[in-house]
Amino acid sequence: MKRLASHFLFAAMVALATMATAATALPEQPTLHVPPQDRRGEEQTYLTFPEWFLVFSPAEYADWLQQHPPTHFPFFAHIGQFWSAYGHVIAATRGRYPFNGEYHTMICVIGASTTVEYTIKGVYDTLIGRLSQFSLPANATPEDRLATRVERDYVDFIRVEPWYKFDFMGPLRKLWSDTPWWGPHALRKWERRYALSSEWLVKAAYGWMLGKAAHETYAIPKENTPVVARNAPADLPAGVQLLAQQGDEYLLALPRYQGFSDAATALARRGTTFEEIAGNRDTILVSVLGARGIAPPDYAPVFFTQPLLTKPGQQREVLQVPVGKLETLLNRYANVPGTIEHIFDY
Incomplete structure (x- = not known):
């Protein structure tokens, strides 16, 4: 009887360990996605x-x-x-x-x-x-x-x-x-x-x-970019609309063009992280201004650089940033005014 009980206990422990390993191995899957009609090519x-x-x-x-x-x-x-x-x-x-x-x-x-x-x-x-x-x-x-x-x-x-x-x-x-x-x-x-x-x-x-x-x-361009994000603040920045919410995931509509850079930066500074932008989860370009010779973060390789021709010693770095790291990059430069030049919305 004791051997049977010990076998049962051992099997239960193995099962629990397997479940824990599986839970650790599988990343949490998002429940919200950008609607197909609002997705744009990377x-x-x-x-x-x-x-x-x-x-x-x-x-x-x-x-x-x-x-x-x-x-x-x-x-x-x-x-x-x-x-x-x-x-x-x-x-x-x-x-x-x-x-x-x-x-x-x-x-x-x-x-x-x-x-x-x-x-x-x-x-x-x-x-x-x-x-x-x-x-x-x-x-x-x-x-x-x-x-x-x-x-x-x-x-x-x-x-x-x-x-x-x-x-x-x-x-x-x-x-x-x-x-x-x-x-x-x-x-x-x-x-x-x-x-x-x-x-x-x-x-x-x-x-x-x-x-x-x-x-x-050409077709009239859409004025908003849909974004799946986590931990959006209750007081959304100007121009940002809440479209849907499930738990701590939010489907937001951000303005396009310069408004996207402003809104995304404001959200990042309030702790919001980005999971999907216009249906894309891989790369988004960000241009950063600063002195030559400053190394970018490891997770954001340089696409190319341009010297600022009227400002000796200054340059524009165009970085290839994973969407999931956009908040990290924006907060990295949060205390350096004028460093983030533009986020290249899709």
Whole structure:
């Protein structure tokens, strides 16, 4: 009887140990998922980088204009950075994901447009702009100061909206109605009036045509990105919506574009972890700004780097971050203002 009891006890202990081992070996499976109609391909986190570079570059230009004339801005080097980054994107996505022809077409269109624009600006400011700027400080005329303000307004706008929706005619009207026609540095004044009028008229016309073509060719993009997360706070950040909840799992809707970076950072700082973003659980790109030579964390390999051409010693690192580690990365840089530049939403 005692032997039978001991055999029974031994079998029970083995069973319990097996169950415990199985429970340890199998990770907890999520119960919430992004609905199929709201999922996006993982390749889009890569493909959005060239698009966002054309936000970063004007932002660098807007910062430059605060203290410097436009004549020395590295337009041609920025063209090179755009196409080099696109080359990295092609290499990373070729053969790994289905070809996203629509996105590649859009990148080529905006890349070619920017190449033409920056080439014209670079040549014009080298040959003509420097003559009118000669011996003058930055923002010496009302026209220069208006251009500086408009460039900042433009950057703030394109962080949340397509560039072709920007109202270029508004600044053009101000140029001819609000700035005095005569005053000091007359040569610079009238050269700037000519240059800015030409630029804003062309952009207004081209933007109108591109907007019509985009509306007729492409579907209207969704304004939110669905995210499966754990430990979301009761007071959700601005723009974040609760769609569903099961236990400590939450299906959230975060705003897209710059709003996604802001909302995800706010959630991470409140202890929220990310499990699935637009149906993806693997890689999401994050760009980090900082001094050269600082090593990234081991779990986030560098995709590529770019020097900040107007800020010697500074660089942009584009990191490939596992979705499950996004909260860890964001909190790693939480106390370094301006370090996290952008999270490349799908």
